[in-house]
Amino acid sequence: MNESCPISEKRLNQHAARTNAVLVIISLFILLNTPHKWIIFVLGVDFFIRGFGNPSLSPLNSISKFLLRVLKLKPLMVNAAPKIFAAKTGFLFCALITAFYLLNMTVLMNIFIIVFMSFACLEAFFGFCAACKLYPLISKIKNIK
DSSP states (O other), rough: OOOOOOSSEEEHHHHHHHHHHHHHHHHHHHHHHHTTTTTHHHHHHHHHHHHHHGGGHHHHHHHHHHHHHHHHHOOOEESSSHHHHHHHHHHHHHHHHHHHHHTTTTHHHHHHHHHHHHHHHHHHHHOOHHHHHHHHHHHHHHHHH
């Protein structure tokens, strides 16, 4: 099977994407280990903004850009489409986690938080975009229909 990511003329800073992932990991860790469950709503809004709206309006993206300026890291520009697809996938995870929380399905909620955190760790520490690997399978399923 040929792997392909969505392709776009838009570019974004890979360092910002990885910093966003670190911020997501921290947020999910807090969500998992404290009673502050409202964090999932904030993450959901942020992923919605990055996936369906204007990523420059994302609070996490703004924090990441600030941190990168402080650290004086030069931008590493990459194709934005896989990261946009990943943000849409992140929004889906947030929606599912929120639903499990509202339905008091704590075990499922915690499993999805851990899986989501694992994907964020892959992006943050290894630059591995799991959603980008999932994209070809989704495309193939869409083409079958």
